[in-house]
Structures are given as structure tokens and as C-alpha cells.
Amino acid sequence: MIITRGLTKRYGRVVAVDDVDLEVREGDRYGFLGPNGSGKTTLVRLLLGLVYATSGEIEVLGSSAPARVLPSIGALVEGPAAYPHLSGRQNLSLLDAAGPGGRRRTRKRRIEDALEQVGLAGVDRRPVRAYSLGMRQRLGLAAALLRQPRLLILDEPTNGLDPRGIREIRDLLITLNEAGTTVFLSSHLLAEVEALCTRVGIVDRGRLVVQDSMDSLRAPTGHVVLETPDAAQVVGILDGQVVTRDGTRLVVRHPDPAELNATLVREGVRVSAIGAERRTLEEVVLNVTGHGSDRVERTP
Template sequence: MIVTRALTKRYGSVLAVDAVDLNVRDGDRYGFLGPNGSGKTTTVRMLLGLVFATSGEIELLGERMPRNAAEVLPRIGAMVEGPAAYPHLSGRRNLSLLDASGPGGSRRTRRARIEEALEQVGLAGIDRRPVKAYSLGMRQRLGLAAALLRKPRLLVLDEPTNGLDPKGIHEIRDLLIELNKAGTTVFLSSHLLSEVEHLCTRVGIVDRGRLVLEEELDTVRGATGLVEVRSPDAADVASMLNGQLVSRDGENLLIRHGDPAALNTTLVAAGLRIASITEQRRTLEQVVLEVTGAGSDRVDAP
């Protein structure tokens, strides 16, 4: 669905994107991650033809870009750097103008498609108030509705849950999963790593313009070799496994062991009560910090 080869963008002496090779497959829910200034938004803008690459190749939906943009872009829904809208017009009027301005939008089905998109993002009940009176979350939902108008095969989203409350984030996550199950590939950049963990199946991480990791999320979040145990008999567990005990906090213990099932069998056979036992896995936050060197945009005083 998205393939880049040595994709590079320079702004004068600044190398913003450095020979990036992306491979987003049909059916992926792909999280595009990295620190501020790492080249994420520049990469997304090049994919959509909003800026031209200095060098390298881009394929979207199997077609070379930007050569075939007129054919490809109508099959892609996108929201980049926040939703765009005429602030003095209503949400429905904005969607109607957007649909009419692009190729392939059927006037006959426009009203039905607008209502369906608004319902999908939770805006079915909006009135005629202008977009300038919308909350940030409502504007974000409207931007998503615009991206969904033509039932795209590929969704490219930049911070799609920005400004939403926890319930709204959950709703949009469920929507994107349902769209993906129905055949839409989802490519999104986000700073909300917990949301990416809940939503995405693959991740790509960029740092200082370079793609430093691209992998299945389950593979990235590999086991740490530690097991989390909660037991009313924590003191006895700690005594029995003293050489493997990493830490203890009340009933919660962290044990160095590679097989939770075998550990559970051993403890139960010893007559110890086990409330829960779970293999500890790396968080996505840990992975991002490891591969990006914990970069930051802080500017501290000398």
C-alpha cells in the first residue's frame, strides 16, 4: 500500500528525511512514530504530494507518486497537521464543498455519504453552527469524517485523536479497527504510544530523519525474561525463589523466569496461593526510547 525507496528530503543544508524505506502492507494498521523533529510529518507530506522529495521513490496503492497522483489520491483519505475547514461554514457545508472539489465525488450520493461519515465519527447530531464554534475534539472528528467521505482503501492520519477525551479516543480506535477489518489499510502517526499499542499491528520508528525500526508490534514488545506474580503468600514465594527474585512490593513480585506456566506449576505444587501470574513484556515506550536514544526537544539553560 505504501512503499518508499531511499526517500530523502533536504531543506537547504538540513536533511529532514534520510533515505527512508517504508513498507506498509495491505491490511496493516501501521503506527509511524518518532520524536518531534524526526521527519514524520515531512515524510507523510511527501507521500501525499504536498511537498516533493529531493530524491528517492514513492509508491501508493501500487502506483508511482507523484506521477499518478490524480488517479491515486481520490482513493486515499488523509488528515495531516490537523483538520482543515472554512471556519465560517457549518460542518456539513464544509464536507459538501470538499466532496465537490475533488475528482470522483458523485453528486447523487453526496448527501448520503456525508451523513454516513458524520455518523461514523460521532457527529450525526451536529447543527448548522459554524466550524469556528466547534471544540477541538469536534474539529478533529470533522477532519476524520472528511477523510472517510469516499470510502478510501488507505487512510493516512496525523495525530487522529488529538483533542479527544478518553471516550472519544476509544470510539475512534474502535472505528479505525472496524474500517481496517472491512479492508481499509490504516497508516497513522501519533505521540500517544498507549493508543498505538492498542490499535496498531506494525510500527515504524524514525529518528533524526532515518527509519531505525520497522517491525510487527508483537515482535517489538518481546518478553523481558521476567514474570509478574501476585500472591497472598508473597513472603513465602520470595523466600522460595530468593535467587530469582528481582523485586517485591506487598503481594506483587517480579521474578526472573522464562516460563510463567512452569513457574505457576512449581509454586502451586509447593502449596502457595497465586492470584495472578503474567509474563512481563516491553512497552512500546521503552522500545521507542531505546531506538531513538531518548531524544528531546528541550532547550535547557547552560
């Protein structure tokens, strides 16, 4: 669905996107992560043809010219724009009438479906100037869904939404994905990406530093996390296997939680909780990225 090869974007001496080889497969829910200033939004704009690459190649939906396939792409980039004096429905009607692919005969039905999907069906006749930030974000997402796209490219789609709204949008994206829509999501909400996405790309200082499945990134580390009031006893039993101890919590070098649990129970240890250690997505991101930056410079 999306392939880039050596994609680079420079603004003078500032390198916003640096030699990126991106691969988004059909059916992915792809989470795109990185610190502020790492090049995420610039790369999204490159994919949509809003800015031109300095060098490298882009292929979206099999085309090297993103403008040709835009009717098959739904996009929400940064803050959605709308005419404030018009209602949400009127804004969507104007947007749908612009460009190819928006058949007039089915426009009303498509607008109603999009508003229903994002939870705006009951307030769609209010002027947009009366919308909250979360409602504006929902309207932007409705605009992205108008043409029933094969590919959704979303930049911070849950910005301004409350926890219930975030959950509703997540469920909507999963439903759309299961129906055949590929989702490319740029976000700072790591917990949300962890709950939603099947593959992840992480950028740092313009470079793609990680691209892998969520399952691989969060695979067991080979350690076991153990909670017990008998922590001191465990240290004695597992001489040399305890990696860290924090009160009643221990991390133990052992491949099998069930086997370790049986061993400790035989020794009379009271086990409150036990399980394989897995890295969180936050730990993965912090491990491969530096501090956020608004500038990425390369020495000439």
C-alpha cells in the same frame, strides 16, 4: 500500499527524513511513532505529495506519483482546515466537489454517511467557528472518509477528543480496516496505538529505527512477573533466578509462568498474581529513541 526506498528530505543542513525504507501492507493498521522533531509529519507530507523528496523513491497504491491516486486516499494532516462561517456539511460539500471522483448524484448521501460515522450528524449545520477542537477534528476525519478510501493516512486524528471520543474513533478505524481500508496512523498516544495497530514503525532523528508487528514487539521476554507477600521466601527458593525485586513484586528468569507457579505453590508460597513479562509499547519506543528535537542536523 506504501513503499519507500531510501527516502530522504533535507531542508538545507537539516535532515528531516533520512534514508527511510517504509513498508505498509494492505490490511495493516500501521502505527507511526517517534519523538517531536523526528520527521513523522514531514514523511506524511511526502507520502501525500505535499512536499518533494530530496532523494529516494515513494510508491503509494502502486503509483510513484501520489497525486494520481489521491482520490483513493483519505488524509488528515495536523489541524484540519475549514471555512469558519460555513457549516460542517457545507464544508464537506465544497471539498467533495473539488477534484475528480466526487460524483454529484451521490454527494449528499456520502456526506451524511461521513458525518454519521464521526458522530457529527446532529451538529453538522452549525458554523465551524462554533465547533470545539474535538468537533473540528471529527470534521477533518469526516472529510478523509468522504470517498470511501482504500488507504487512510492520519496524523494525530484523536487530537482534542475526550476519552469517549477517542474510543469511538478507534472503533471506527477498526471497523473500516475490517471492511478493507488500510490505516496509517501517526500519533503520540502510545496506549491508543498499542490498542489499535497491528504493525508499528518508529522513527528517531529522521531514521526508521524499528519496523515490526505489534505481536513481535510485545513478545514475552523470557521472564515472569510475580506478585507475592512471600517475596523473601521466593528469593531463597529461586536462588539466582530473581532479576529484580520491588516490595511484593518480583521479576524472575523463567520461561513458563504455569510451571513456576506450581513450583512455588508446592513450597507453600502465596501467589497473588503471575504472568509472562511483556514490554509495553512505551518501553519499546523509549529504548530505541533519544530525546525529542526540533532539528536534525548532519555534519557536512
